[in-house]
Amino acid sequence: MTRASHGLTRAVAIVGLGLLAACGGRGDVERSVPLDDFSAEEIFLRGEFELEGGNPEEAARYFGEVERLYPFSELAKRALIMQAFAYHEDRDYEASQAAAQRYLDFYPADEDAAYAQYLLALGYYDRIDDVGRDAGLAFQAAQALRAVFEVYPDSPYARSARLKFELAFDRLAGKEMEVGRYYLKRGHYAASVNRFRTVVESFQGTTHTPEALYRLIEAYLSLGLDAEAQTAGAILGYNYESSEWYQDGFVLLTGRGLRPSAESEGWLRDVWGRVIRGEWL
Numbered sequence: 001m002t003r004a005s006h007g008l009t010r011a012v013a014i015v016g017l018g019l020l021a022a023c024g025g026r027g028d029v030e031r032s033v034p035l036d037d038f039s040a041e042e043i044f045l046r047g048e049f050e051l052e053g054g055n056p057e058e059a060a061r062y063f064g065e066v067e068r069l070y071p072f073s074e075l076a077k078r079a080l081i082m083q084a085f086a087y088h089e090d091r092d093y094e095a096s097q098a099a100a101q102r103y104l105d106f107y108p109a110d111e112d113a114a115y116a117q118y119l120l121a122l123g124y125y126d127r128i129d130d131v132g133r134d135a136g137l138a139f140q141a142a143q144a145l146r147a148v149f150e151v152y153p154d155s156p157y158a159r160s161a162r163l164k165f166e167l168a169f170d171r172l173a174g175k176e177m178e179v180g181r182y183y184l185k186r187g188h189y190a191a192s193v194n195r196f197r198t199v200v201e202s203f204q205g206t207t208h209t210p211e212a213l214y215r216l217i218e219a220y221l222s223l224g225l226d227a228e229a230q231t232a233g234a235i236l237g238y239n240y241e242s243s244e245w246y247q248d249g250f251v252l253l254t255g256r257g258l259r260p261s262a263e264s265e266g267w268l269r270d271v272w273g274r275v276i277r278g279e280w281l
Helices: 003-022 028-032 040-052 056-069 074-089 093-106 113-125 135-151 158-185 189-202 209-223 226-240 244-255 267-276
Strands: none
Touching: 040 056, 040 074, 056 074, 074 093, 074 113, 093 113, 113 135, 113 158, 135 158, 158 189, 158 209, 189 209, 189 267, 209 226, 209 244, 226 244, 226 267
8 A cells, every 4th residue: 555545545544533523512522323234444544543633542442443343353462552541641551451452462472461461550650659559559559660671671661660569669669658658656666666677677778778777776765775776877878978867876876875887686687698798779
């Protein structure tokens, strides 16, 4: 097909489907006209037309009709990924994820599978609000984003997915810190230690790690566990010596006649060993 004839076909398809809107009010009138007599290409082009016109909800409907009416056509596969994209543009994230997941189920090895996985992840990521909200979305976003750069490392979405993964990962650490600070403030020191330990062991390298080590010094000193507080201080000083958290931790320790030093046994000693071997941060 020449470029001129393709353009003519596209124009005729868009004008033909556009007549549906000319019959009366857009929406109910269009939906009342059956699309069975239109080809897959005509319906798909109408979906693109609606998308370009800023109507992603209508676009998603047309792309869905391509899949419904012509499930075995070559355009059905393309329409499905476009439907996932259109739903995401409309901020209907659950519908977008459902379409993206169907694409992955039906076409796992297709060239657009990486984009389907990326849209699936964005459906979680774009709903993450602040760290005070449900951490489940951040966890699901991190898992889905990890799949993008691990399963499709050479895709054009891998770098963006990795950056968003780091942000989602940081949100999860932030949630642990929020709960830990809550316990610490109320004198539930053992409970706060568990939260800060999770950040140090499972979320190392996030922006919350130095504060978690400082809060461990606070909590352990409050529990009378000086050796543990000193070890947390040693780890903090080794990795974040120039940070304000280390300076404050150093003041706390020396105020008790203590110094940062790997004195304890247990999990902190294990972390210290990994620090020295270069296996932590």
